[in-house]
Amino acid sequence: MAEKSDWQFPVEMRPRPEDWRFDLDGALDAVVQLRAEIPEDAFTAQILGTERVGNGVVIRDDGLVLTIGYLITEASTIWLTTNKGVVVPAFPLAYDQTTGFGLVQPLAKLGGVRPLARGSASACRIGENVVLSGHGGRARALRATVFAKREFAGYWEYVLDEAIYTAPAHPQWGGAAAIGSDGRLLAIGSLLVQEKVDGGMLQGNMLVPIDYLEPIFDDMLKLGRPRREARPWLGMYTTEAGPKLVVAGIGSGTPADRAGVKVGDIVVEVAGEKPAGLADLWRRIWRLGPAGALVPLKVLRKSALVDLAVHSGDRNDFLKKPHLH
16 A cells, blocks of 8 residues: 655646635645554455555544544554644554444644544535545645445445445545535545446545444444444455355455355355345345354355355454554
8 A cells, every 4th residue: 555655636626725615724634644554464464455554534632533444454553644744653542344434543742733523424415526635735635526325335244324425536545534515524535436427437436424433433432342242244255246246255264264165156145045235145144143143155156056154253353453552
């Protein structure tokens, strides 16, 4: 996740202060750069790398930073950099696997950065313009348009009932801030996406709405994760290939690995019922109970049907925990 330090958006793509009813530069200063170092033996190191660079958003007067959780998962060291060049160490305070949000606490003052107030993505309409900003001020801020609000399902056992999709794409989407017309934080950048539109391909970003943070915020601060039962997790990376649900990867030592699930297997049934798609697959698994529940799978493997019983686990048990030095 390396970064070019000198890149900028063309002037015509950047937001102009006169087009917004809030202090644009003040809002952009709340977006900080986040650099995380992860041990080489971490569970997520092979997929996400050992050095991760992205963004975070200051959301509280004490400097608390909201980011996307994959940047800080299993991090041993985190550094935050402001638009004024202040660099401080930080601690990975919390991570919620259900929403994908992460919280980071700076271990020193950020130099007068004002927090960005949290808004609500529910008030954001399709077709509305937003500012999508990474660290670096106006030069790395993009005037984007919301082109969809809909469900998102990820291969890593992840579903959002409603995500926000914006275009054009921001090249530093991880932890980027989507700022609404009222100057409030609407969503946090998660992914680069490609959509088929009028025979062509539209490149944009998927963002996690800020609304998902409010119900879990206090628990995240106190416990490092929400106070809810962990969902059953398999460690089975699955993708949609037309109507088929194909296992594209298996985490080493995960419940799916121990149960004998193989790359290339096509998932046909969960607990005797056929899933309608990727989101339905994960939801059917989660309905079987909390982490530890038995997940009966039927897969198609080289033209033969195979029945498997996966003893699910808690994803958090496979991750390195932060240590405050």
